[in-house]
Amino acid sequence: GMAGMHGSYAANMAITECDLLVAIGTRFDDRLTGDVENFAPNATIVHFDIDKVEINKIVHADISVNGDLRWSLPRLGEKLAAHETHLADRYSAWRQHVNSLNQAHPFRTRDLPSAVSPQRLLEEIEKQTPGDTIYVTDVGQHQMWAAQFLPLNKARHFLTSGGLGTMGYGLPAAMGAKVGKPEATVVLVTGDGSILMNCQEFTTLYKYGIDVKVVVLHNNVLGMVNQWQRLFYNGHCAESVIRNNPDLAAIATSMGVPGKTLHEPKDLARAVAGLFATKGPALLDVFIPEDENVYPMVPGGKRLDQMVLGGDAPC
Structure with a gap:
């Protein structure tokens, strides 16, 4: 799901905890990265982009693929297909972990009896x-x-x-x-x-x-x-x-x-x-209520795992 300043808890924690991040056509703007120095701190980052200027502009890419996705993504698909039988088992625990984060902290707004949510x-x-x-x-x-x-x-x-x-x-x-x-x-x-x-x-x-x-x-x-x-x-x-x-x-x-x-x-x-x-x-x-807030929220300059989840309390 959506990551960044108002992205999901699961997406932001997945970026923070992952060991491999594949970025396809993203420019790593500040609404996504938060504290850029601590963005995806544990990850090897692979960046696909047609615009060479975007690669290493904000976030360092350990591996970069500069070119049109119409040829680069099919090539990636071919490589993954060769290992497909092993990938499902290898990453099932990670998928379960991320899904559990999503279930524990879903998007939500308040349900008030006198106002439309x-x-x-x-x-x-x-x-x-x-x-x-x-x-x-x-x-x-x-x-x-x-x-x-x-x-x-x-x-x-x-x-x-x-x-x-x-x-x-x-x-x-x-x-x-x-x-x-x-x-x-x-x-x-x-x-x-x-x-x-x-x-x-x-x-x-x-x-x-x-x-x-x-x-x-x-x-x-x-x-x-x-x-x-x-x-x-x-x-x-x-x-x-x-x-x-x-x-x-x-x-x-x-x-x-x-x-x-x-x-x-x-x-x-x-x-x-x-x-x-x-x-x-x-x-x-x-x-709708005047004081309704959008949560989660990553305050300016904070890491993605420093979200405010609601009740104005940081996670």
Whole structure:
């Protein structure tokens, strides 16, 4: 699964404990590595990349393969196939160890009786959408929750600006995905900060009948910035609280895109069903707790095994 700053406990511990790390087309950015000097400290690192500049730029590769994956990965597959009968037995204990870590520390958000859980919301969306749904995100907490709780097992079915941090990316990207693949279900997962960056494009959805379903995780803060400020800056929440947001459902409706608002957990399944039953583009504005945090979290400059797991306690 996903590793790094908000990656899974199992993935981060696997990187920390492994003796061999095969990196395929990764640039080892700081969101992945944490404390780069102590990244995968026990591992022989093998780095495949088409761009020679990326090799040894941040993390030293003990073995590097500079070239197109279209020829290099099949060659690797041929080598592994020669040892396949032995590999399953040799690494079964390691697989069991990593799986047990995943079971012990799964991704989760709080279940509060009076508020919608981001986890339950995203799980309900997945439940009510087909397996080839294209998910698009903006930037922030909702982006990390989407990566944690939505299925990421098909190419070009999870569109996000990643570490570029481009708020406002989501709605235009979702439009492009729907126009490019009109037969697919396209869902934009966004935040109340990000959606306001390009909300004028609701008029484009309406004008051209572009069927994008928009789900806003609405917490009245710039979530990721606010989380950092609360956890690491003594609660000095500078310019990250936006409680005077306009009515997002009304904004969408005024531009021709039907909008609904959800506050109560008991109405979750019905509200999501209503969103997808709406013909054409539609918006569901879901209010979530202002103080909900994304866990695990690797604080800046810390090792991957120095995660904060919840309750603001380090692992």
